[in-house]
Amino acid sequence: MEPRYLEPEIETASREALIRLETERLRAQVEHAYRGSPFYRRRLDQAGVKPGDVRTLEDLGRLPFTTKDELKQSQADHPLWGDFLAVPFEECLRVHMTSATTGRPLAFLDTKDDWRGFYHSYARSLYAYGVRKSDMVMAAFSYGPWIGYWSGFYAAQDLGALVFPAGGLSTDQRIDALLTYPITVLGCTPSYALFLAEQAAKKGIDLAKQTRIRITWHTGEPGASIPATKAKIEAAFGARAFDLPGLTEIAAWGFECDAQAGLTHVHEDYCYPEVLDEGGRPVKPGETGELVLTSLYRKAMPLLRYRTRDIVRLANRACPCGRTLVAFEGGVLARLDDMKKIRGIIVYPRRIEEIVRAQAAVDEFQVVFRRVEGLDDILVRVDPSPSLSLAERDGLRGTLARELQVGLGIRVSVEAGESGSLPRWDHKARRVKDERTDVPF
Numbered sequence: 001m002e003p004r005y006l007e008p009e010i011e012t013a014s015r016e017a018l019i020r021l022e023t024e025r026l027r028a029q030v031e032h033a034y035r036g037s038p039f040y041r042r043r044l045d046q047a048g049v050k051p052g053d054v055r056t057l058e059d060l061g062r063l064p065f066t067t068k069d070e071l072k073q074s075q076a077d078h079p080l081w082g083d084f085l086a087v088p089f090e091e092c093l094r095v096h097m098t099s100a101t102t103g104r105p106l107a108f109l110d111t112k113d114d115w116r117g118f119y120h121s122y123a124r125s126l127y128a129y130g131v132r133k134s135d136m137v138m139a140a141f142s143y144g145p146w147i148g149y150w151s152g153f154y155a156a157q158d159l160g161a162l163v164f165p166a167g168g169l170s171t172d173q174r175i176d177a178l179l180t181y182p183i184t185v186l187g188c189t190p191s192y193a194l195f196l197a198e199q200a201a202k203k204g205i206d207l208a209k210q211t212r213i214r215i216t217w218h219t220g221e222p223g224a225s226i227p228a229t230k231a232k233i234e235a236a237f238g239a240r241a242f243d244l245p246g247l248t249e250i251a252a253w254g255f256e257c258d259a260q261a262g263l264t265h266v267h268e269d270y271c272y273p274e275v276l277d278e279g280g281r282p283v284k285p286g287e288t289g290e291l292v293l294t295s296l297y298r299k300a301m302p303l304l305r306y307r308t309r310d311i312v313r314l315a316n317r318a319c320p321c322g323r324t325l326v327a328f329e330g331g332v333l334a335r336l337d338d339m340k341k342i343r344g345i346i347v348y349p350r351r352i353e354e355i356v357r358a359q360a361a362v363d364e365f366q367v368v369f370r371r372v373e374g375l376d377d378i379l380v381r382v383d384p385s386p387s388l389s390l391a392e393r394d395g396l397r398g399t400l401a402r403e404l405q406v407g408l409g410i411r412v413s414v415e416a417g418e419s420g421s422l423p424r425w426d427h428k429a430r431r432v433k434d435e436r437t438d439v440p441f
């Protein structure tokens with residue numbers, strides 16, 4: 001039988017062995033960050049910590065956090081790369097940009113070994129989904145400075161799979177390639193997967209029946225860890241869909257395995273995870289907190305205690321796959337930056353997606369946080385499937401309004417417009433708009 005793990009010596013290692021390996025890497029990384037980068041030397045000095053003080057994984061708690069804003073500020077103050085660059089510039093092999101909604105994106109450099117670590121851990125995830133050397137893979141991410149395309153491409157190649165380079169192709173060209181070539185694995189954002197399937201359906205093409213895709217993986221957005229969105233993607237492609245959470249600055253840090261037990265494993269030998277409560281204390285298994293990651297392998301820009309702003313729940317059960325790596329229940333549960341407060345109630349757009357996607361007749365949706373007559377309000381616009389009658393469309397609106405009120409604990413306005421009237425997304429979706437200018441917290 002084919003092995004289940006790409007690296008069983010890591011993926012099924014004992015806790016003691018993992019702690020030993022991670023401690024060793026952490027010590028070397030703290031030493032390297034302190035010696036190599038003015039940014040960390042200054043911060044550790046300010047905190048009164050010497051690299052030698054970090055002897056165990058628990059000692060990590062003595063180090064200050066790193067935030068994305070601090071990295072951006074460092075690049076603004078010390079153009080172009082910031083003073084957290086910890087190796088000579090000529091050692092760098094790759095540059096990637098984070099996707100910025102405002103301001104200049106963060107530019108992130110990697111050495112040759114850093115880059116290998118990034119795509120090799122990603123390859124471990126692909127292997128866990130069931131991708132093998134015999135597969136033909138399409139990485140349908142944008143060709144440009146963003147890491148999605150490059151990491152997917154290199155990871156598939158690392159497994160020995162044949163990669164169809166689809167970065168610069170249009171959606172029509174990609175559909176044509178999927179119909180023509182024996183492509184069995186597709187990687188893209190969850191929004192794009194649904195867009196691709198919808199575009200194909202408009203041409204009378206059923207991707208589930210007319211292509212050989214058996215595995216899809218999704219990154220850039222949490223959709224594949226939202227059961228209703230995942231089910232929609234799986235039905236559209238007749239394949240199994242997997243979530244791959246990651247950050248340009250740290251790693252493609254997690255993966256759901258082929259057991260699909262609702263758990264996200266963490267490549268903890270590449271990036272050590274802490275899950276912390278609001279007071280910065282580690283949470284217990286079963287509890288939620290902010291994910292803070294320390295890069296254990298990247299040398300060009302080694303990040304210590306990087307606040308991801310992602311909320312995760314530490315699992316308190318083992319996965320049936322037998323992996324011993326730290327795991328979270330259900331992927332990234334919420335982004336702190338996405339949190340909205342409506343009439344005193346905290347609302348996360350992900351929760352709205354969970355409820356809206358559970359309705360199979362919704363093709364696309366949009367969420368608007370707005371103020372009506374001085375009161376905060378949520379408007380959910382849905383794009384109903386073209387097959388619905390007028391009466392069914394009305395019924396859908398009523399059902400959704402009820403489900404959203406129960407699920408969020410707040411009344412929500414729902415509009416069902418003409419089908420095809422809402423924007424579609426070929427990369428990361430921007431379905432959420434906040435029209436309120438001042439948000440009282």
Ligand SMILES: [Zn+2]
Pocket residue numbers: 256257258259261263265319320321322323
């Ligand atoms: Zn597993």
